[in-house]
Amino acid sequence: MSTMSEPVAVDAALESVVLPDSAERVMLEILIHGPLSRVELARRLGLSRPSLTRLTKPLIASGRLLEGTPRARSMGRPAQPLDLDPAAENFAGVKITVDAVHSVITDMRGAVQSEREDALDTHDPVGVAQAVARGVGALAESGTSPVALGISLGGNSADGRSVRESHFFGWRDVPFAELVEAETGLPCSVANDVNALTQAQHWFGEGRGLNDFVVVTIGAGIGLGLVAAGELVVGAHGALGSIGHQLLLWSDATCWRGHRGCASALLATEAVERTAAQKTGRDVAFADILRGAERGDPALRGVVDVAGEALGLLLANVTNTLDPQKILLAGEGARLGIVGEHAMLTAFRNATVWESVRTPIEVQPFAFNEWARGAAAMAIRSRMLRGTSAAG
Numbered sequence: 277m278s279t280m281s282e283p284v285a286v287d288a289a290l291e292s293v294v295l296p297d298s299a300e301r302v303m304l305e306i307l308i309h310g311p312l313s314r315v316e317l318a319r320r321l322g323l324s325r326p327s328l329t330r331l332t333k334p335l336i337a338s339g340r341l342l343e344g345t346p347r348a349r350s351m352g353r354p355a356q357p358l359d360l361d362p363a364a365e366n367f368a369g370v371k372i373t374v375d376a377v378h379s380v381i382t383d384m385r386g387a388v389q390s391e392r393e394d395a396l397d398t399h400d401p402v403g404v405a406q407a408v409a410r411g412v413g414a415l416a417e418s419g420t421s422p423v424a425l426g427i428s429l430g431g432n433s434a435d436g437r438s439v440r441e442s443h444f445f446g447w448r449d450v451p452f453a454e455l456v457e458a459e460t461g462l463p464c465s466v467a468n469d470v471n472a473l474t475q476a477q478h479w480f481g482e483g484r485g486l487n488d489f490v491v492v493t494i495g496a497g498i499g500l501g502l503v504a505a506g507e508l509v510v511g512a513h514g515a516l517g518s519i520g521h522q523l524l525l526w527s528d529a530t531c532w533r534g535h536r537g538c539a540s541a542l543l544a545t546e547a548v549e550r551t552a553a554q555k556t557g558r559d560v561a562f563a564d565i566l567r568g569a570e571r572g573d574p575a576l577r578g579v580v581d582v583a584g585e586a587l588g589l590l591l592a593n594v595t596n597t598l599d600p601q602k603i604l605l606a607g608e609g610a611r612l613g614i615v616g617e618h619a620m621l622t623a624f625r626n627a628t629v630w631e632s633v634r635t636p637i638e639v640q641p642f643a644f645n646e647w648a649r650g651a652a653a654m655a656i657r658s659r660m661l662r663g664t665s666a667a668g
């Protein structure tokens with residue numbers, strides 16, 4: 277075990293590179309992994325103890341960092357871990373879909389305090405901004421006021437301010453963060469919904485502590501979020517992870533763009549429902565298709581196995597391209613990875629190049645508020661990384 281007096285080897289050149297934003301890095305490390313002892317914190321950030329003390333002193337004095345209850349140790353002074361009060365600030369997260377606004381208020385560690393859903397009957401940017409303001413305003417009225425607001429939607433943004441393109445809303449270059457700021461008076465950021473979900477998983481979920489992992493979402497569309505070298509990566513145009521139309525299998529199934537056998541045509545929840553309706557002659561909801569397959573219905577089992585095979589091929593492409601430590605399946609259709617696991621893993625193993633690479637695939641149980649919580653994570657990120665490059 278390490279002790280207080282253990283020397284921490286620090287490369288002086290490295291430390292000078294790290295220093296400019298290290299107060300933020302200290303806060304961030306404690307936000308994600310805290311409470312942490314000073315020895316552990318210095319080790320994680322590659323800082324010397326005196327440098328760390330210099331950085332933490334003003335943070336403690338201003339109340340941003342708290343000194344925890346001393347832990348008795350066999351030798352030396354008791355260690356006093358550093359932590360922050362997650363309730364010190366609250367954040368709003370809003371996921372916009374074509375017909376609804378889902379809003380949550382979270383604490384600094386992304387724990388949801390309150391939530392609500394409101395119908396959305398317009399796609400006019402100002403009208404949508406006003407709907408966002410109404411939802412967040414109603415939550416703030418009945419609880420705690422947020423200090424910042426994150427918005428996520430099916431679209432892309434390179435700068436966290438404007439929506440470059442959203443097929444679902446028919447938007448091109450809409451300065452949406454600015455519109456919402458005008459309505460709410462809160463600092464606002466806007467992000468692709470899958471990127472936001474990936475950020476939440478990296479800091480507060482199954483991706484915590486991982487440097488390289490991907491989130492693949494299955495729902496109305498298919499998406500991918502990437503953390504590489506410890507950072508969320510969104511690409512040059514905020515469009516990274518647009519895997520929804522990769523061609524996977526020779527098939528008659530077509531997507532809304534007219535592709536045959538693309539990921540959306542084979543895996544999107546509505547596409548699976550369409551295939552099931554063709555095979556059985558009746559309408560079966562996605563959840564019931566999975567339940568029927570689990571119970572042994574041969575037609576529904578066949579539908580799930582084809583979708584599972586397509587999913588395995590898609591995940592093999594992802595693994596061959598990005599080599600993540602872990603693949604996390606998320607979204608309302610993620611349970612396909614459980615019910616269709618055998619077909620998925622067979623296709624995955626056949627199509628991955630390296631036999632020695634056995635990337636774990638985990639299925640995240642779907643929670644209705646996880647998308648809005650992801651949006652809140654982007655607001656937390658923007659606030660924590662003030663002054664550094666927060667792309668969204």
Ligand SMILES: [Zn+2]
Pocket residue numbers: 520521522531532533534535538539540541
């Ligand atoms: Zn397609």
